[in-house]
Amino acid sequence: MVWWLLDDTELRLAEDALRVERERTAFLAEVSETLSGTLNVERCTEATVRLAVRHLADAAVLIAPAAGRGLPVIRSTPEGPVHGTVEADPETVPGPSEALQGVPVGDRPVPRPG
Incomplete structure (x- = not known):
């Protein structure tokens, strides 16, 4: 009688990584x-x-x-996106002012051309 023991841990990890990457690629393609x-x-x-x-x-x-005077806001609802305006200063909340400038929170500002 012969017994073969096979460790398939690496195979399972590779299959999981491939599945995750395929899902990510499908998401990016849809976007x-x-x-x-x-x-x-x-739109x-x-x-x-x-x-x-x-x-x-x-x-x-x-x-x-x-x-103009407000910040355009689009929010999700069960019926679909709804447009509105918020009278707020983005400088008063950490994060949104950088995000509105295209700078990820915690990162150094990226120089803009021009």
Whole structure:
């Protein structure tokens, strides 16, 4: 009688990593396809909120750069994205002011061309 013992730990880890990477690639392809389908800012913000709720969170709020006196806000609802405006100063809350400038929180500001 012969017994073969096979350690398949590496195989399982590789299969799990491949599955995760395929899911990530599928998500990025969906985002790319959805957002590149239009140059309309309103449709892109709505699509971003929908994608976030579908893949990343239970709810989403997108704060756009200031347009006039308020901050345009798009939030998720069960019926779909809803547009609104918030009278707030992004400088009073840590994070949003950097995010609205395109700077990740905790990172050094990236020099802008020009």
